Amino acid sequence: xxxxxxxxxxxxxxxxxxxxxxxxxxxxxxxxxxxxxxxxxxxxxxxxxxxxxxxxxxxxxxxxxxxxxxxxxxxxxxxxxxxxxxxxxxxxxxxxxxxxxxxxxxxxxxxxxxxxxxxxxxxxxxxxxxxxxxxxxxxxxxxxxxxxxxxxxxxxxxxxxxxxxxxxxxxxxxxxxxxxxxxxxxxxxxxxxxxxxxxxxxxxxxxxxxxxxxxxxxxxxxxxxxxxxxxxxxxxxxxxxxxxxxxxxxxxxxxxxxxxxxxxxxxxxxxxxxxxxxxxxxxxxxxxxxxxxxxxxxxxxxxxxxxxxxxxxxxxxxxxxxxxxxxxxxxxxxxxxxxxxxxx
Amino acid sequence: xxxxxxxxxxxxxxxxxxxxxxxxxxxxxxxxxxxxxxxxxxxxxxxxxxxxxxxxxxxxxxxxxxxxxxxxxxxxxxxxxxxxxxxxxxxxxxxxxxxxxxxxxxxxxxxxxxxxxxxxxxxxxxxxxxxxxxxxxxxxxxxxxxxxxxxxxxxxxxxxxxxxxxxxxxxxxxxxxxxxxxxxxxxxxxxxxxxxxxxxxxxxxxxxxxxxxxxxxxxxxxxxxxxxxxxxxxxxxxxxxxxxxxxxxxxxxxxxxxxxxxxxxxxxxxxxxxxxxxxxxxxxxxxxxxxxxxxxxxxxxxxxxxxxxxxxxxxxxxxxxxxxxxxxxxxxxxxxxxxxxxxxxx
Numbered sequence: 071x072x073x074x075x076x077x078x079x080x081x082x083x084x085x086x087x088x089x090x091x092x093x094x095x096x097x098x099x100x101x102x103x104x105x106x107x108x109x110x111x112x113x114x115x116x117x118x119x120x121x122x123x124x125x126x127x128x129x130x131x132x133x134x135x136x137x138x139x140x141x142x143x144x145x146x147x148x149x150x151x152x153x154x155x156x157x158x159x160x161x162x163x164x165x166x167x168x169x170x171x172x173x174x175x176x177x178x179x180x181x182x183x184x185x186x187x188x189x190x191x192x193x194x195x196x197x198x199x200x201x202x203x204x205x206x207x208x209x210x211x212x213x214x215x216x217x218x219x220x221x222x223x224x225x226x227x228x229x230x231x232x233x234x235x236x237x238x239x240x241x242x243x244x245x246x247x248x249x250x251x252x253x254x255x256x257x258x259x260x261x262x263x264x265x266x267x268x269x270x271x272x273x274x275x276x277x278x279x280x281x282x283x284x285x286x287x288x289x290x291x292x293x294x295x296x297x298x299x300x301x302x303x304x305x306x307x308x309x310x311x312x313x314x315x316x317x318x319x320x321x322x323x324x325x326x327x328x329x330x331x332x333x334x335x336x337x338x339x340x341x342x343x344x345x346x347x348x349x350x351x352x353x354x355x356x357x358x359x360x361x362x363x364x365x366x367x368x369x370x371x372x373x374x375x376x377x378x379x380x381x382x383x384x385x386x387x388x389x390x391x392x393x394x395x396x397x398x399x400x401x402x403x404x405x406x407x408x409x410x411x412x413x414x
Numbered sequence: 415x416x417x418x419x420x421x422x423x424x425x426x427x428x429x430x431x432x433x434x435x436x437x438x439x440x441x442x443x444x445x446x447x448x449x450x451x452x453x454x455x456x457x458x459x460x461x462x463x464x465x466x467x468x469x470x471x472x473x474x475x476x477x478x479x480x481x482x483x484x485x486x487x488x489x490x491x492x493x494x495x496x497x498x499x500x501x502x503x504x505x506x507x508x509x510x511x512x513x514x515x516x517x518x519x520x521x522x523x524x525x526x527x528x529x530x531x532x533x534x535x536x537x538x539x540x541x542x543x544x545x546x547x548x549x550x551x552x553x554x555x556x557x558x559x560x561x562x563x564x565x566x567x568x569x570x571x572x573x574x575x576x577x578x579x580x581x582x583x584x585x586x587x588x589x590x591x592x593x594x595x596x597x598x599x600x601x602x603x604x605x606x607x608x609x610x611x612x613x614x615x616x617x618x619x620x621x622x623x624x625x626x627x628x629x630x631x632x633x634x635x636x637x638x639x640x641x642x643x644x645x646x647x648x649x650x651x652x653x654x655x656x657x658x659x660x661x662x663x664x665x666x667x668x669x670x671x672x673x674x675x676x677x678x679x680x681x682x683x684x685x686x687x688x689x690x691x692x693x694x695x696x697x698x699x700x701x702x703x704x705x706x707x708x709x710x711x712x713x714x715x716x717x718x719x720x721x722x723x724x725x726x727x728x729x730x731x732x733x734x735x736x737x738x739x740x741x742x743x744x745x746x747x748x749x750x751x752x753x754x755x756x757x758x759x760x
Binding site for chain 1 (some may be wrong): 465498501502503527529530531534535537538541542543545546548549562606610613614622623624626627628629630631632633634635636637638640641644645648677678679680694696697701702703704705706707708709712713714715716717718737
């Protein structure tokens with residue numbers, strides 16, 4: 071815990087990396103984070119697409135896109151809760167899936183989160199349970215068309231934290247399993263993204279899919295992701311208030327650095343967090359009982375939550391703003407999805 | 415982005431009367447004033463209503479929520495600025511809605527907050543709910559309903575008593591951080607279920623994006639409130655225990671308002687859970703889980719409610735009687751009922 075605090079303090083000088091819309095825009099085009107995981111992630115082979123075409127997704131494509139993201143979330147939370155990931159029965163390929171290879175998890179530091187109180191353990195249990203329920207729900211809904219879990223690299227938190235300016239490359243890698251506060255920062259990486267992903271996917275569902283209840287399912291899962299995001303943002307804010315300052319609680323600024331990175335990777339909508347047009351709302355430390363918090367991530371004019379396209383979400387989970395990339399970051403072999411290759 | 419979103423909603427309003435929706439909800443049809451047709455829904459009754467009717471229903475709920483939070487955070491209603499609301503940057507809402515009967519807001523006062531945590535959450539939520547009112551008013555323009563009569567005083571005592579909250583007959587959400595959170599709890603999960611139920615009625619992607627975005631914000635709020643109650647009462651001795659009472663009452667009222675098929679195939683009975691821990695099996699054996707998320711225990715999909723179910727909750731059972739829809743639903747927070755257009759939901 072103390073380690074991260076020191077690292078954050080040291081990283082303050084690197085904040086130029088993430089503040090200032092101009093600097094951000096300049097950095098975006100070249101930004102690609104290289105994973106350091108072992109196994110299949112050691113030599114990812116991007117698949118270039120000379121003329122990116124917008125795929126016309128079927129409902130199964132949309133659900134499978136969501137399933138890839140849920141595999142990632144479920145693995146993170148299950149490792150955090152129990153020290154083990156999804157069971158084999160929860161990651162297999164449907165009989166009719168065009169993707170047949172069942173991936174593996176590069177675990178990195180993945181383990182039960184250290185030093186949690188019983189109350190903290192119970193919230194990790196809840197999120198793990200609910201994300202696994204989403205995996206199982208989507209697999210059941212897709213039936214034979216369910217894609218298997220792709221390769222997942224849980225060691226990517228390290229390079230991601232370096233890219234965000236939370237740590238430096240020479241420092242020990244950021245480990246979201248090291249403490250409850252580190253876990254919150256790790257969870258923060260996913261939750262707002264999950265909300266925006268389901269928001270962006272809801273409109274892709276066909277009329278037949280709407281009639282079949284898929285929109286209801288998607289919006290219901292969207293709400294659950296927002297409950298989780300509300301939890302994570304409330305916990306980070308509350309713990310910062312209790313600590314008294316962001317210097318005493320560097321996890322809040324760390325989360326904001328994650329936001330700045332996500333904003334840069336949201337290709338097509340890369341405005342800095344909490345600026346006009348951005349799809350990110352920075353956490354704040356309320357000064358006293360007359361100032362508002364910033365728990366909700368929503369546009370400042372209408373308080374409507376954000377949406378991201380599948381492509382924007384892929385840029386984030388690959389840790390790459392580059393167009394034509396087919397893998398990287400948390401998905402060292404790419405997602406098992408028609409959206410797997412990034413576009414502009 | 416703001417303009418874009420407003421445009422989405424404008425599109426909703428100017429759309430000609432939408433095609434008949436096959437809802438499978440006799441209750442909705444009844445609530446819509448008996449304008450029934452089965453033309454496109456051979457297996458179920460269908461209701462004729464405009465997208466404006468859906469948004470006006472949401473606007474009534476936002477009037478309720480926004481006034482509660484403005485009163486609690488600033489000590490004023492949404493249409494009257496004071497030093498607190500101005501300092502916080504909260505909108506002063508011009509009540510431009512004219513459809514229906516305008517009413518007054520009674521009850522409510524500024525909470526003497528003792529912690530930055532809860533106070534800052536109240537202020538943030540007030541600001542955001544005010545923006546939702548403003549967004550819907552701006553989108554609906556002359557079709558917007560007036561703010562109905564809203565009771566934010568004795569209504570809480572009525573509900574708390576019905577829920578079995580200890581000393582419910584004297585319960586006030588305006589006395590402390592703790593009681594404020596309980597008051598907020600009454601609303602937030604309901605907002606989630608209402609927007610969730612409404613989202614599936616909006617079929618064009620751009621409109622859906624806005625509805626989904628507001629749904630997300632309501633769920634952020636709900637997550638915030640539930641998290642904070644859980645933190646302040648981890649053993650479930652006081653306010654966390656009250657959430658179980660309230661959720662049970664909401665589920666009972668919701669079930670009574672469900673006269674046809676459920677709005678979501680993933681709904682269960684009960685369709686509401688308080689903060690009581692539950693057991694989950696993640697590894698070899700069962701372990702304890704919090705219940706920050708208000709969702710079903712199998713698929714972890716948040717609940718949806720149709721308009722009659724929501725009406726029955728916010729009027730304390732006023733939407734159904736003798737197994738039939740009562741319209742207008744009157745009671746508790748809405749002593750004169752909601753405002754709506756001719757085929758709207760009230």
